[in-house]
Amino acid sequence: MSESSKFNLNTDPDSLPKIVTTHPEHILRHSISDEELDTLCDTKTDLVLEILLIAIGGVLGTLPTSIVSIIAYFKASEEEPHNLALIDFIQIIIFFSCVVVTFAIALVFRKKRGKSSPLREQIRGRTNKAAG
Numbered sequence: 001m002s003e004s005s006k007f008n009l010n011t012d013p014d015s016l017p018k019i020v021t022t023h024p025e026h027i028l029r030h031s032i033s034d035e036e037l038d039t040l041c042d043t044k045t046d047l048v049l050e051i052l053l054i055a056i057g058g059v060l061g062t063l064p065t066s067i068v069s070i071i072a073y074f075k076a077s078e079e080e081p082h083n084l085a086l087i088d089f090i091q092i093i094i095f096f097s098c099v100v101v102t103f104a105i106a107l108v109f110r111k112k113r114g115k116s117s118p119l120r121e122q123i124r125g126r127t128n129k130a131a132g
Contacts, residue, residue, distance in 0.1 A: 041120045052105040058098030066095035
């Protein structure tokens, strides 16, 4: 590191760069209808709902074969052991993975569901103040 690139704390304050904060000349307000406001607030930009539906589809798709394999495994006895095939094992893993993902994403979806309501009410309140 060269001497000229080092930062010196004992620098004269007048030689330091000035920080300037600017403000916009005017703030734009937009008039939208209630229908447009509802559409804007209800539009999801994330993929939470889609991931939730995919996980539910994974659970429902693997449910029949997984349940049959699990029941057969627990009904097996020492005299007649159950030979769990690889495909059945994979289906059971997919089933339980999708169940875990479904519950996790459902919690996220439920938490995010009402996030746009305060924005909607704030915009409507601002419009009511301007009109009244």
